[in-house]
Amino acid sequence: MRVTVLDDYQGIVAKLDAARMLDGIGAELNVLTTHIDDEAALIDALRGTHCLVLIRERSSITAAVIAALPELKLIVQTGRLSGCIDLEACKAHGVVVRDGTGNPIAPAELTWALVLAASRRVVPYAVRLDAGVWQRSEDRIENEQLGRSLHGRTLGVWAHGKIGSRVAAFGKAFGMKVVVHGREGSRASAEQAGHTFMADRRAFFACADVLSLHLRLNDDTRHIVTLEDLMAMPRGSLLVNTSRAELIAPGVLLAALATGRPAQAALDVFEDEPSGASLYAGHPQVLATPHLGFVERDTYESYFGEAFAHVRRFIQG
Incomplete structure (x- = not known):
């Protein structure tokens, strides 16, 4: 299954210890490091994605995006849900949504x-x-x-x-x-x-x-x-x-x-x-500063430890 992470500006997610949680379960990690503003371009970039992981609210996943991605089955938001995912559209298309905890x-x-x-x-x-x-x-x-x-x-x-x-x-x-x-x-x-x-x-x-x-x-x-x-x-x-x-x-x-x-x-x-x-x-x-409040190693390990645990459970059924 393809697991896509959006907006990893530092290109760090694949290097995290937490990323090892995806080893051995048939997960293909696809990390996008550049923010995509255009909705059509975002849809194209996400084609073939089964599990989508969002870094906080950096990208919005609208009803149009969800409807255009029939293979998408799981969206995980790092941190708490914050309104950037259309939950009604997810429910209508059978997309499971999970989130994590915050770090003060x-x-x-x-x-x-x-x-x-x-x-x-x-x-x-x-x-x-x-x-x-x-x-x-x-x-x-x-x-x-x-x-x-x-x-x-x-x-x-x-x-x-x-x-x-x-x-x-x-x-x-x-x-x-x-x-x-x-x-x-x-x-x-x-x-x-x-x-x-x-x-x-x-x-x-x-x-x-x-x-x-x-x-x-x-x-x-x-x-x-x-x-x-x-x-x-x-x-x-x-x-x-x-x-x-x-x-x-x-x-x-x-x-x-x-x-x-x-x-x-x-x-x-x-x-x-x-x-x-x-x-x-x-x-x-x-x-x-460019929204660095949560951008440090320990928080990323915590966020993606939770996120990839959700992905692992989903893939393993």
Whole structure:
């Protein structure tokens, strides 16, 4: 049976220890390393596929794709199901769908890496050092500015769940005052951890020197962050989003950055990835990374260990 993995940008899946789970069961592993935007081209690339493995929500599997692939019998989503598979079409065509579990550790670590890198201006300093320029972060000296340490500043965490709670703990370890906003579940867990819970949303934005979003994306949270929210942030503040780009209303982050509130944004997620990242890549106030939250060896071994276990059970009946 042909097992196809989509969007393996680093070409790493076949090298994972987890890939050995497909040995000896008649599985032909077919790994595609380039994202395919065009639906017709995607259908052509998937012809002959019996088992399809998705890396998170990098590709959408629509009803048209499912209908055009009569040999497709199993779709496995690494991580939790996230709306990128047409489940009704799968049911109608007898395609089994399976998913896995999430890993909060890697995205929490990546979030904190962005907080540190943006606050201390690590990337622009490193880029200019590569060009032979010592201790400068800007091309023009009149634009030069120093980074900021985190100790004594206020970290705002919206949603104190599995990832947000880890980010809050990092902030506390760095000597930051941690303020949490969210629903009652966030209140209970935040107060248990010794953090301040702030129910007033505008006051939450206004107090945060660094504000990190960790909400789930659903109908209630889509575009929940408004221009007014962002412009309430202090001058010199940093907004971090490693959760979902669609939490922020369209266009408002760029508009807010233009006013200096917040002064910076650190982003790992974008609408319409990967093309949507072009709006932010190279922006002088934005540190942008290409959705790396889960992209590290241990998470991949875990994700594909679960995914290929589903494939193995399916093939073996």
